[in-house]
Amino acid sequence: MNELYRSELMEIYKDPAHRGHLQPCSVSLDKQNPFCGDRLHLALQIKDGVISDAKFEGELCFVSIIGAEFLLEEVIGKSLAEAKKIDQAQILALLDLNLTTSRIACATLALQALQQALVKYEEASK
């Protein structure tokens, strides 16, 4: 059959660079995909207002893993203000996966976790 996904994405899926446990971390959060029940755990290390490291964990589908990988690649090294500006359209453009509507929730699972984690971090720092 025609390849379902680009071959470089398949390589990322099989060995995701940002998957793993981050300890210690500044903030962490679990986000569930209501569509399939998948749970993504996101952990961020924040130093001087900059995201210095980030990792995700969880039993996840291809699209969620690729979504998390592209997001974390993008967000590490960015300031909190810059990170907050990343939106769904930007992630979907980066992935370039031609997703069906039902899979957009998978692609943006990590992004939703990030946005909530940033709010959680700011509230805790007040």
Add this chain to the structure above:
Amino acid sequence: MLNVDKIRADFPLFTHHPDLIYLDNAATSQKPKVVIKALTDFYERSNANVHRGIYALSEMASAAYEAARSKVAKFIGATSASEIIFTKGTTDGLNLVAQSYGLANLQAGDEVLVADFEHHSNFLPWQKVCQLTGAKLKFFGSDASGFISKEEWQKKLNQKTKIVAIAHASNVLGTITDIKKIAKLVHAVGAVLVVDAAQAAPHLAVDVKDLDCDFYTFSGHKMLAPMGIGVLYAKEKILEVMSPYQLGGGMIESVSEQEVIFAVSPEKFEAGTPHVAGAIALAAAIDYLQEVGLAKIRAHEIALSERLLSGLAKNKRVKLLGEAQASERTGLVSFHVDGVHAHDLSDYLAKNNLALRAGFHCSEPLHQSRSCGATLRASYYLYNTEAEIDTLLEKLEEAINYYE
């Protein structure tokens, strides 16, 4: 043996999608030409509201609607057509029973029992009425095949049990429950038995008198009829004393400013304009199924289940959710694959024209109790072929290797 080629030619959708392998029949079935024609014929030739006008067209529509009711009554072995209430579907039927019978007959201290494999539509309505009345909702645990053991029945069923609501066949495990046997147990403690037959009525020859259940409800759209029409059967003596679920036109005997006398069943439970065309098309679907032969359809499904189960058994990474034998299940198999997400498999299969359901199939507690993530479900019907099952097995193997 079914002449599947001839049957497929009766379904226009397959003409428009010649490459489609449709294996999501537990969600909804496709419709034969005769059913679609029954719908359009009604609107083109007989359309008028029922039970209203005394002009010929309205009487014709009413007669056709009532003839459909009689056909359904005969199809499931009801004593009389007045025991057949037309609904929107199974969910509507279960909500009707919960809101009308449940609210009126439950009080604090009572218990309602459902199985752990229920579709959300057969426990959320009970969860709600239990919250409202103070009754307790309890779950039967089922075994790996989806059967409830004798010990489990003895442990959960008691004098406090007022309602047992159970699926005749599970939409995830496929397992067929022995309704006749449990009706005796339920009645022995003075409770009533409500049967969710959404997954059974399309596949099994049913005789509600023989089953001796108190309520039996199913949807038309899973058995070749249109979406939006369904059936609730209830014993006449229960319907006589049961209050209506919704109030409005078409269900009264007389009305004054402060009082109302309701019509008798089934009108009492059919407020508002019913889905007349849908009921007539459901009757056409019943005719079609009976012409093909329910016994033949059942034998065909069992053969497809055997082929699929033995094919899946060859791959050690494939785990079944529901281990019932082919003859113990309706035409469906749910499974998952170690290390590959069900939605990823489903995506790959979809690119190969295979339409399967992936997810929790509206049975989240079941997936939780079996510590199982999303699953894939293949469900088939009279128009599916052995070659389609073989293609599924072949493409599934490819998909697993692809994500390896």
